[in-house]
Each structure stands twice: as structure tokens, then as C-alpha cells.
Amino acid sequence: MSPRGRRPGGEDTRAAIIAAARTEFAQRGYDGTSLRAVAREAGVDPKLVHHYFDGKSELFVEVMAFPANPAVLVERVAAAPRDQLGETLARVFLAAWDGPEGRERFAAMFAAAAAHEEHARMVREFVGCEVLHRVVEAMRTEVGVEPRPSESLEVRVALGAAQLIGMGLLRYVVKVPAVADASVEELVAILGPSLQHHLVPPAPG
Template sequence: MSPRGRRPGGADTRQAIVEAARVDFAEQGYDGTSLRGIARRAEVDPALVHHYFGGKPQLFAAVMDIPVDPSALIGAVLAGPRDRIGEALVRTFLRVWDDEAGRQRFQALVRAAVTHEEATRMLREFLVREVFGRVVRELATEGPEEPSGADQPALEVRAGLAASQMIGLAMMRYIVEFPAVVEATHDELAALVGPTLQRYLVG
């Protein structure tokens, strides 16, 4: 008989965590999912989830096949000049998705989001919580006053508009393949789209 208890570390354990996370994210959304709950479903020690993935954003990236650590990318953007946050986000986004493998991943991500309600909710909550929402929140706390609870809806609207701008750009470049947008360089797109993102994010 095989011993009962938590699963030891190893390649099978990492895959079990990803599969458990996929179920939890689908059932509970990004916000409602906890690493402890994923560990319980995967029958592993919660420390192993942190060991393999570091945190929830990295685990979500693995589940959705996003090829980078989103927390590290957004941290690098926020570490740069505040008056160029919009441009930095455009350049970062394009670096991640512009090669052939990145295009294919983005296309698969969009297909999942538009055909499965669970994937739509996961992606929406992730973008608001860990990407554009994080940028808006951190920039807001740098003002002369801390944002109040009453300010939260306005911050979420700004994060949502910033997300819509970048997703729209990606749709035209990678899905619709509008020629002028496909042929534009990173510098051109950063110069054109960056100021709009800056206005949404910084206010």
C-alpha cells in the first residue's frame, strides 16, 4: 500500500499544483483563490507552492501559459521614471508577446477568454489586481494624500481603461493583424499609445 499524506517534491508535484490551481482559478476566480487552498487540493505542503512558483501571480502565469513573471515585469516598470510609465508598459507588453511563440500564446489566451466564462473572469481579475490595478494603486499612494475607500471605484475605472487600451492594441496587432499596427515599431507604438496609458494610470 502507498503511504498516505502529502505529496513529496518533484516534477509530478509541480504539475499537480498547476492542475489544482487551474481548477481553483476556474471555480473561484483569481481573487477568490488562495495558495493554501491550491496546496490542499494538490495534497502538498503550502511551502512547496511558494518554492515552485513564488506567489499567486507566478502560478497564474503558469496556468495561463504566460511566459514571464508578471510581478517582476510590473516591478521593473514601477522602478522607472514616473513620467514614462505608459511608454514603459507598452514596450514591456510588446517584448513579451512580439515573437512568434508569444503571438501564439496570446492568441490562445484570447481564444480562451472569449469562449470560456471562467477564463474571462480569471483574466479580468488578474489584470485588475496584478497588472494595471497594481500600477494605479502604487501611483495613487505617492500623492499628497492616501487614496480613501471612496476613491477605489475611480481607481478601478482607470485600471480598466488602461487594460482596454493595451488589450485593444494587442488584438489589432496579433489577432486582427491590421497592417499598419503590425508594421509599427515598438518605439512608434510606445510614443503613440504611451501618453494615453499615462493619462489613465497617473490621472
């Protein structure tokens, strides 16, 4: 048998990187996985991982079959006017998941998270690092949102995310008719003000 060498570039290499990443994420979680470890597991030069994927978050998005890169979605939300953040967040979320393929991926992701702790840990760490943290930083720097001293912006953003994910579970997984059959505009109109309250703390008094 010939010794195992590093793979050259190509579709087989990309597939090997994805397979290796799936193993690493499952064993070590999102936080504990490095691109160098993925390259070692795949038997490729670390530069090839960077050639195919622009960072760990993009690789995770591919492994989990997300319909869009959350980092890009966060940028769209942060670019919205301050008084339209809630509406924009609801619309961006629905735009990412509401197509037939997105609905299937959402349901599959949360079904796996409910059934396997390692899968739940991957999603939990990814959402914490790449979604909630990015939203919080965007709120502070680009939008200039500052909560009252007794409040936490991290808690506000997490509660907003919980509301969106809960809606997604009712719409795509449990398929409660009132939510599953509602139009995007109807949901945006209802969720927008509530998300706005979470993201933009009311002025004192």
C-alpha cells in the same frame, strides 16, 4: 489500493500542483482560490506549493503560461521617470508579448476567455487584483500621481490597460495589417503620449 498520501518533492509534484491549480482557478476563479486549497487538491503539503511558487500570482502566471510575471512588469513601469510612464508602459507591454511565443500565448489566452466564462473570470480577476491594483498603488506611492477630485485613478489606469489590450488584440489575434506590421518603436511613439495622458492627470488649468 493504498491510501492516497502526500506527494514528495520533484517534477511530478510540481506538475501535480499546476494541474490542481488549473482546476481550482477554473472552479473558483482567481479571487476564490487559495494555495492551501491547491495543495489539498494536489495531495501535497502546503509548504511544497510555496517551495515551487512564490505566491498565488506566480502560480497563476504558470498556469496561464504568461511570458512574464505582471508584478515584475509593474515594478519596471513604476521605476520610470514620471514624464516617461506612458512610453515605458507601452514598451514593457510589447517586450512581454511581441515575441513569437508571446504572441501565441496572448492569442490563446483571449481566445479561451472569449469562449469560456470561467476562463474570462480568471483573467478578469487576475488583471484586477495583480495588475491594475498594483499599477494604481504604484502610481500613488512611488510616482505620486493624484487625479483631480472629480476623477478616479482606477478608471484612468483601467482605460490605459484597455488601450494596450485592444492594441494587442489587433496585433496578435485579429492581425490587422496596419497594427500587426507596425514596428515596436512606431507603436510606442503613438501609444506613449496617450497612455501618459491616462496615467498622469494634467495639472489644473
